[in-house]
Amino acid sequence: MNPKTAGKIDGIIKKHSEGHGRLLGMLEEIQRENPHNYLPADSLEYVARKTSIPYAKIYGVVTFYSFFNLIPQGEHCISICRGTACHTKGSKKILDFLRKNYEFEGEDTNDAKLFLTTKDRKLTLRSVACFGQCALAPVVEIDGDIYGNMKVETLKKIIEKF
Ligand code: FES
Numbered sequence: 045m046n047p048k049t050a051g052k053i054d055g056i057i058k059k060h061s062e063g064h065g066r067l068l069g070m071l072e073e074i075q076r077e078n079p080h081n082y083l084p085a086d087s088l089e090y091v092a093r094k095t096s097i098p099y100a101k102i103y104g105v106v107t108f109y110s111f112f113n114l115i116p117q118g119e120h121c122i123s124i125c126r127g128t129a130c131h132t133k134g135s136k137k138i139l140d141f142l143r144k145n146y147e148f149e150g151e152d153t154n155d156a157k158l159f160l161t162t163k164d165r166k167l168t169l170r171s172v173a174c175f176g177q178c179a180l181a182p183v184v185e186i187d188g189d190i191y192g193n194m195k196v197e198t199l200k201k202i203i204e205k206f
Pocket residue numbers: 125126127128129130131173174175176177178179181182183
């Protein structure tokens with residue numbers, strides 16, 4: 045790990061030195077600071093060493109919560125809901141539009157567990173089981189914002205603005 049990253053993590057650890065949920069807050073911020081929005085193994089090891097929190101505990105936390113990423117993300121992230129309501133209202137069409145128009149890398153074998161990123165690391169495509177917003181189906185999350193009643197045309201316009 046380079047000294048600049050280590051320094052940044054030191055600052056984050058210091059900021060989250062007390063209180064309940066300090067590990068979560070610390071890891072969230074470290075992930076946010078990463079240009080590819082993920083937690084590299086060396087960052088997790090560094091946190092374990094610096095805080096004396098067992099690595100196994102840290103790893104348990106980052107694998108339990110779905111908002112933590114252990115592999116690099118694209119600059120923008122689109123999550124498509126593949127739950128029944130969204131499927132019925134056309135989420136597959138949205139998914140296929142993205143697959144057809146962008147060159148994704150990664151294992152594309154299971155619609156329900158997709159995690160693909162374009163070669164240029166601009167776009168990550170994920171699938172989600174259900175956002176709990178079924179009345180708004182089909183639901184898509186783009187860079188943390190939820191969009192309901194999504195249509196291919198609307199998505200195209202949003203992506204064009206990236
Ligand atoms: S099925 Fe898509 S939000 Fe529930």
